[in-house]
Amino acid sequence: AQKITQTQPGMFVQEKEAVTLDCTYDTSDQSYGLFWYKQPSSGEMIFLIYQGSYDEQNATEGRYSLNFQKARKSANLVISASQLGDSAMYFCAMRERGTGNQFYFGTGTSLTVIP
Amino acid sequence: GAGVSQSPSNKVTEKGKDVELRCDPISGHTALYWYRQSLGQGLEFLIYFQGNSAPDKSGLPSDRFSAERTGGSVSTLTIQRTQQEDSAVYLCASSLGATRDTQYFGPGTRLTVL
Numbered sequence: 001a002q003k004i005t006q007t008q009p010g011m012f013v014q015e016k017e018a019v020t021l022d023c024t025y026d027t028s029d030q031s032y033g034l035f036w037y038k039q040p041s042s043g044e045m046i047f048l049i050y051q052g053s054y055d056e057q058n059a060t061e062g063r064y065s066l067n068f069q070k071a072r073k074s075a076n077l078v079i080s081a082s083q084l085g086d087s088a089m090y091f092c093a094m095r096e097r098g099t100g101n102q103f104y105f106g107t108g109t110s111l112t113v114i115p
Numbered sequence: 116g117a118g119v120s121q122s123p124s125n126k127v128t129e130k131g132k133d134v135e136l137r138c139d140p141i142s143g144h145t146a147l148y149w150y151r152q153s154l155g156q157g158l159e160f161l162i163y164f165q166g167n168s169a170p171d172k173s174g175l176p177s178d179r180f181s182a183e184r185t186g187g188s189v190s191t192l193t194i195q196r197t198q199q200e201d202s203a204v205y206l207c208a209s210s211l212g213a214t215r216d217t218q219y220f221g222p223g224t225r226l227t228v229l
Contacts, residue, residue: 045220106157
């Protein structure tokens with residue numbers, strides 16, 4: 001079974017609008033972390049935001065927020081006020097304590113911001 | 116401080132040759148990961164080193180692939196008898212060891228096998 005599922009291979013959003021990128025995860029571990037990374041066309045992987053399994057509040061970092069629904073095992077990334085520079089691939093990842101803190105990545109979502 | 120560095124940035128080789136890719140992690144990071152990324156695709160996990168534990172080699176696609184990490188720092192990924200399907204970007208990442216610690220990625224090595 002896939003540990004991380006990203007069901008949206010491609011998304012489009014109008015500049016200045018908000019967009020939600022979906023991520024669901026599969027784990028039986030109680031202690032885990034959820035991460036989102038951005039990969040622009042330049043190829044670098046950029047860490048965006050982290051959510052811990054025990055965190056009660058949704059994580060926020062500037063225009064990025066994580067909609068964490070633990071019971072549904074979802075960790076959707078919300079980007080507010082989209083900018084042209086947000087066009088990139090976005091990867092959701094999970095790190096589980098029970099597997100020696102191994103990282104698991106989803107297949108990614110390609111986001112295109114339309115001017 | 117210095118980030119994760121990888122060398123070479125680009126490598127062009129002929130089919131059948133061996134190649135070595137190097138990764139210098141962030142100092143003090145106990146965990147080191149190798150991934151492969153083909154054009155427009157996601158990350159394919161290759162191998163994971165965590166401290167002094169035995170590495171997780173479950174992602175290595177064949178016995179032509181091997182990696183080592185010397186002294187808990189620098190890592191080398193070796194591909195023997197390269198094939199055209201090995202052409203990809205090879206990414207290295209390092210992190211501290213706790214569940215909440217993010218990975219920091221290097222710029223990658225673009226491998227082209229002719």
